[in-house]
Amino acid sequence: MSDLSELEGAVLGILWSDGxxxxxxxxxxxxxxxxxxxxxxxxxxxxxxxxxxxxxxxxAVATSRGKRSSTSxxxxxxxxxxxxxxxxxxxxWMAAVEFDPIRTRVHFLGSLDSDQQDRFLHEAMxxxxxxxxxxxxxxxxLATSKDNWRTWGARGALAVLQARMEWVRxxxxxLATDGAGTS
Amino acid sequence: MSDLSELEGAVLGILWSDGxxxxxxxxxxxxxxxxxxxxxxxxxxxxxxxxxxxxxxxxAVATSRGKRSSTSxxxxxxxxxxxxxxxxxxxxWMAAVEFDPIRTRVHFLGSLDSDQQDRFLHEAMxxxxxxxxxxxxxxxxLATSKDNWRTWGARGALAVLQARMEWVRxxxxxLATDGAGTS
DNA sequence: CCGCTCATGTAACTGGTTACATGATTTA
DNA sequence: TAAATCATGTAACCAGTTACATGAGCGG
Numbered sequence: 001m002s003d004l005s006e007l008e009g010a011v012l013g014i015l016w017s018d019g020x021x022x023x024x025x026x027x028x029x030x031x032x033x034x035x036x037x038x039x040x041x042x043x044x045x046x047x048x049x050x051x052x053x054x055x056x057x058x059x060a061v062a063t064s065r066g067k068r069s070s071t072s073x074x075x076x077x078x079x080x081x082x083x084x085x086x087x088x089x090x091x092x093w094m095a096a097v098e099f100d101p102i103r104t105r106v107h108f109l110g111s112l113d114s115d116q117q118d119r120f121l122h123e124a125m126x127x128x129x130x131x132x133x134x135x136x137x138x139x140x141x142l143a144t145s146k147d148n149w150r151t152w153g154a155r156g157a158l159a160v161l162q163a164r165m166e167w168v169r170x171x172x173x174x175l176a177t178d179g180a181g182t183s
Numbered sequence: 184m185s186d187l188s189e190l191e192g193a194v195l196g197i198l199w200s201d202g203x204x205x206x207x208x209x210x211x212x213x214x215x216x217x218x219x220x221x222x223x224x225x226x227x228x229x230x231x232x233x234x235x236x237x238x239x240x241x242x243a244v245a246t247s248r249g250k251r252s253s254t255s256x257x258x259x260x261x262x263x264x265x266x267x268x269x270x271x272x273x274x275x276w277m278a279a280v281e282f283d284p285i286r287t288r289v290h291f292l293g294s295l296d297s298d299q300q301d302r303f304l305h306e307a308m309x310x311x312x313x314x315x316x317x318x319x320x321x322x323x324x325l326a327t328s329k330d331n332w333r334t335w336g337a338r339g340a341l342a343v344l345q346a347r348m349e350w351v352r353x354x355x356x357x358l359a360t361d362g363a364g365t366s
Numbered sequence: 367c368c369g370c371t372c373a374t375g376t377a378a379c380t381g382g383t384t385a386c387a388t389g390a391t392t393t394a
Numbered sequence: 395t396a397a398a399t400c401a402t403g404t405a406a407c408c409a410g411t412t413a414c415a416t417g418a419g420c421g422g
Contacts (some may be wrong), residue, residue: 009288010287013291035286037281039384041382042401042402043382048381066391067391067392068391070400070401071401083294090285093284094307095310095313097344098220098283099282103218103339103340106335107200108192108199108200108270111196116271124277127275131278131279131280152290153286155353156286156289157280157283159346160280164339167339205374207373208373211372225376226375226411226412227411230375251372251418253373254373
């Protein structure tokens with residue numbers, strides 16, 4: 001295992017934080033995750049689990065839910081070490097400016113007429129507000145749980161969302177007072 | 184052209200904002216861009232430019248730099264409309280929480296011992312500080328330019344970086360006072 | 367004239383995605 | 395008993411990447 005991908009690291013992390021579970025459960029975790037850009041597609045998860053089993057980061061154990069039997073996966077000692085080594089050295093690219101489709105589009109807002117610019121900015125605000133609201137709810141739900149790190153994760157998501165929202169608001173305000181940009 | 188990809192939209196946008204230029208120049212623009220998660224790889228740009236030429240969003244024009252001749256690409260009427268239609272309807276996923284490798288790792292920080300947690304958080308702070316500094320510089324450089332939208336773009340990047348930085352600082356602070364999280 | 371940048375491309379790979387297929391078990 | 399969920403997979407695709415190859419013009 002040269003270097004774990006982001007998805008591989010995340011899978012090990014889930015196995016570490018939530019304990020042994022089926023590939024299906026891992027998949028569901030990604031699908032229901034509000035934040036993640038991973039879809040939890042079967043085509044990604046099942047081969048991945050097979051792969052990390054083969055190299056011994058994870059161990060298959062037979063489990064059953066009622067009458068239904070299935071295979072759960074458990075983090076091994078090696079897997080736990082691999083997780084730690086995946087987390088800890090912060091690479092430069094991890095701190096880099098993230099991809100933001102709204103920001104990308106703002107660069108080219110000058111190609112639109114004033115009405116369309118307004119429409120874009122207000123739509124963006126509305127969507128961001130909805131995300132902020134949902135994330136705030138998540139944070140408050142998690143706050144009562146025992147998993148502080150997960151709460152911090154949600155707080156991070158919230159902080160970024162709010163920053164984006166205030167930034168869009170600033171553009172709207174400046175447009176209202178100064179008028180449009182160039183080009 | 185069913186729907187433009189992010190890269191396709193961005194290429195049209197560059198052609199709109201910076202005028203006709205060679206595929207190589209577009210490539211360089213991405214490579215030197217501080218933010219973008221696109222590498223500007225030849226294997227992406229050249230086929231892409233060919234594709235959008237074929238469907239008439241862009242028009243090839245012969246140009247020369249000194250004795251060196253090359254092909255520049257110019258936005259067509261159709262291309263400009265395609266750009267506008269790519270920008271304007273804000274889809275839900277555009278406002279979603281972005282991918283952040285630092286945040287992902289924070290979720291699993293409980294798997295590390297206290298020293299390693301500290302190391303991670305301080306490394307993250309250092310890298311984020313460096314990014315913030317560079318982005319601040321960029322913003323102030325752009326502020327004197329005529330391209331207001333580009334300046335807003337950089338400001339957006341800065342806002343998000345600062346939010347991430349303050350979030351990491353908050354974790355460090357809370358760790359210093361309360362002690363560690365669970366698990 | 368030698369190395370750098372400009373300029374254009376292609377082949378193999380990567381790390382995921384969608385969509386499909388299948389079947390057992392549980393729940394309404 | 396029908397529909398939903400649990401569970402496991404595979405095949406085709408996608409939008410990018412890295413790495414390689416090639417050649418011309420330009421500046422020291």
